[in-house]
Amino acid sequence: MSLSGPTAQAPLTEERESAPAQAPQGRSARGREDRRIGYLLISPTFVIVAVMVVLPILWTFSLAFQQVRLLNLRQTGIFGSYSFDNFVAVLTSPGFVDALVTTLIYSVAGTACAIGLGLIAALALRHPFRGRGLVRAAMLLPYVAPVVAATFVWSTMLNPQFGLINHYGTSLLGWSEPIAFLTSSESATIFGLDLHVSNALFSVVLFEGWRSFPFAFLFLTARMQAIPETYAEAAVVDGATPTQQFRYIILPQLLPTIAVLTVLRFIWTFNNFDDIYLLTGGGAGTSVVTVRVYDYLINRGDIGAAAAQALILAAILAVLVGVYLKAFGRSEEVA
Amino acid sequence: MSRDLVERRLLAVLRPIIIVTLLVVTVFPFYYMVMLSFRPLDSVLQDPGALWPSWGEIDLDTYKEVLTPTADGGQGFLTFIKNSLLVAVGTVVLTLIVSIPGAYAVSRLEFFGRRQIGALFLGVYFFPAILLAIPLFVFFTRIGQRGTLTGLLVVYVAQVAAVSIYMLRNYFDTIPASLEEAAAIDGCTRLRAMWHVSLPLAMPAIASNALFIFMIAWNEFLFALLFLVERRDNWTVSLGLSQLAGSIEVPTTVLMGGSVILTLPIIVMFFLSERWLAGGLTAGAEKG
Numbered sequence: 081m082s083l084s085g086p087t088a089q090a091p092l093t094e095e096r097e098s099a100p101a102q103a104p105q106g107r108s109a110r111g112r113e114d115r116r117i118g119y120l121l122i123s124p125t126f127v128i129v130a131v132m133v134v135l136p137i138l139w140t141f142s143l144a145f146q147q148v149r150l151l152n153l154r155q156t157g158i159f160g161s162y163s164f165d166n167f168v169a170v171l172t173s174p175g176f177v178d179a180l181v182t183t184l185i186y187s188v189a190g191t192a193c194a195i196g197l198g199l200i201a202a203l204a205l206r207h208p209f210r211g212r213g214l215v216r217a218a219m220l221l222p223y224v225a226p227v228v229a230a231t232f233v234w235s236t237m238l239n240p241q242f243g244l245i246n247h248y249g250t251s252l253l254g255w256s257e258p259i260a261f262l263t264s265s266e267s268a269t270i271f272g273l274d275l276h277v278s279n280a281l282f283s284v285v286l287f288e289g290w291r292s293f294p295f296a297f298l299f300l301t302a303r304m305q306a307i308p309e310t311y312a313e314a315a316v317v318d319g320a321t322p323t324q325q326f327r328y329i330i331l332p333q334l335l336p337t338i339a340v341l342t343v344l345r346f347i348w349t350f351n352n353f354d355d356i357y358l359l360t361g362g363g364a365g366t367s368v369v370t371v372r373v374y375d376y377l378i379n380r381g382d383i384g385a386a387a388a389q390a391l392i393l394a395a396i397l398a399v400l401v402g403v404y405l406k407a408f409g410r411s412e413e414v415a
Numbered sequence: 416m417s418r419d420l421v422e423r424r425l426l427a428v429l430r431p432i433i434i435v436t437l438l439v440v441t442v443f444p445f446y447y448m449v450m451l452s453f454r455p456l457d458s459v460l461q462d463p464g465a466l467w468p469s470w471g472e473i474d475l476d477t478y479k480e481v482l483t484p485t486a487d488g489g490q491g492f493l494t495f496i497k498n499s500l501l502v503a504v505g506t507v508v509l510t511l512i513v514s515i516p517g518a519y520a521v522s523r524l525e526f527f528g529r530r531q532i533g534a535l536f537l538g539v540y541f542f543p544a545i546l547l548a549i550p551l552f553v554f555f556t557r558i559g560q561r562g563t564l565t566g567l568l569v570v571y572v573a574q575v576a577a578v579s580i581y582m583l584r585n586y587f588d589t590i591p592a593s594l595e596e597a598a599a600i601d602g603c604t605r606l607r608a609m610w611h612v613s614l615p616l617a618m619p620a621i622a623s624n625a626l627f628i629f630m631i632a633w634n635e636f637l638f639a640l641l642f643l644v645e646r647r648d649n650w651t652v653s654l655g656l657s658q659l660a661g662s663i664e665v666p667t668t669v670l671m672g673g674s675v676i677l678t679l680p681i682i683v684m685f686f687l688s689e690r691w692l693a694g695g696l697t698a699g700a701e702k703g
Contacts, residue, residue, distance in 0.1 A: 132573030225681060321422045
């Protein structure tokens with residue numbers, strides 16, 4: 081769980097503007113007082129968000145159009161010389177398109193893994209049994225654990241020299257040699273099937289699925305509990321088999337939730353920096369755009385190019401989410 | 416055998432298998448973390464496949480080394496814990512101070528721009544964190560506050576305040592306004608009604624919100640990395656672990672001890688407050 085949490089609930093519940101009681105005539109003095117107090121109470125948050133979030137975002141635009149480097153930082157102001165140079169440089173730089181493709185593969189595959197696993201978990205834990213509460217709580221562990229600890233354990237487990245996975249892979253599964261899961265850019269294969277992504281990218285997608293499926297699991301479980309029992313009972317009376325029940329009763333009820341989860345997980349995976357930076361450092365075919373932005377900012381000290389790249393990332397994300405909402409939006413809005 | 420019967424039998428077998436597999440997949444990495452932290456590095460290298468430590472090799476030296484100050488040859492995690500606690504507790508306190516009144520205002524009071532402010536707070540959070548990181552990095556570098564815990568604290572508060580408002584607002588919405596109206600009839604002002612009527616009722620939500628904010632701040636990595644990396648004495652536990660994980664000099668088992676120290680508070684808090692938090696997680700979630 082990284083810092084800023086967008087409220088996942090927002091799109092799920094309809095914007096609940098609890099209309100404050102219509103102030104009757106003669107109580108307008110209280111209405112005026114309410115307005116005054118309202119501004120008073122909201123202003124600290126408003127100020128801190130405006131200064132620490134909104135202004136910086138606007139400033140990013142200014143930085144992206146200037147030649148700002150860490151070295152000449154002190155001479156740069158709002159009124160510098162503006163140009164599109166950063167954008168041209170970033171868009172034509174080697175590896176940018178690759179990074180974009182990698183980001184897309186990572187986001188789509190990671191989202192699919194997380195939601196797929198979450199769905200399986202939610203279905204498997206649908207019926208009560210002894211200890212279900214504890215199992216459910218355990219399912220949430222990957223999601224609440226600090227990302228640094230989780231990535232460290234994973235990279236230790238996947239380590240080619242003393243990692244557990246490679247130990248059992250070579251001793252039990254008959255791998256001819258240990259696999260460098262996080263540093264190998266060789267194409268990953270499963271059961272002889274070439275996946276056309278590097279081993280490392282495959283591993284970070286699996287990590288993303290592992291770490292984020294509890295989120296999907298929570299939402300889907302909540303939605304499943306809201307399906308009236310009578311639906312399933314009626315289906316049984318009509319002779320529906322378990323898979324038919326899933327296909328015709330449960331899945332249609334879950335689709336709106338899955339649609340919302342898809343948007344949320346896609347956005348967060350697309351913006352994800354921590355996981356890949358910590359697991360692979362962006363090497364071996366896992367260089368996503370966020371890691372490139374970090375590299376430009378810190379290692380090259382090229383603030384302007386970093387800002388331009390971050391803006392391009394945000395713009396692409398906005399377009400993708402916009403297209404998705406346009407295609408699937410309206411009808412499935414109420415989840 | 417009918418299709419129905421086949422499917423039922425199959426699922427009866429598959430279900431427990433899936434549950435056990437999922438349980439192993441989610442829990443095992445954490446078990447592995449704890450186990451490695453109790454084993455000396457040599458025996459891990461000799462027998463990497465061991466699923467439990469053998470008798471006699473269990474030792475707590477890893478923890479001793481990880482906690483000992485660097486001056487005495489350890490890794491100095493005690494300092495990191497202190498820094499993490501300072502930042503996390505500070506974030507919780509400051510955030511609640513601004514977000515409780517804010518949430519109350521957004522939930523209860525009709526004022527111009529209320530909807531717009533709500534939308535602004537929300538919209539901001541779908542921005543990539545890395546985009547926000549650039550100007551903040553530049554800004555704090557310029558005012559010379561980049562290596563300080565205070566700078567990090569301010570950034571954290573700004574990032575979580577809006578989420579906190581959103582979660583608390585939903586709770587305030589469920590408290591009947593009639594309670595406050597009754598207080599108003601008795602001559603209470605708005606602020607007094609808020610303080611004496613709604614706030615005590617919202618305590619459970621505030622407590623779970625506090626835990627949630629603490630977890631976010633404790634786990635945070637990107638801004639800690641950008642702001643503090645050059646100042647080892649100011650590292651948080653997350654940052655310290657990630658920085659030392661790259662070096663060859665520090666044994667993996669010692670860092671596993673560090674991982675346990677980083678993870679344990681979160682897991683303990685999580686299980687203590689699971690009922691509260693499960694709702695909070697879906698409400699406040701994460702941004703990668």
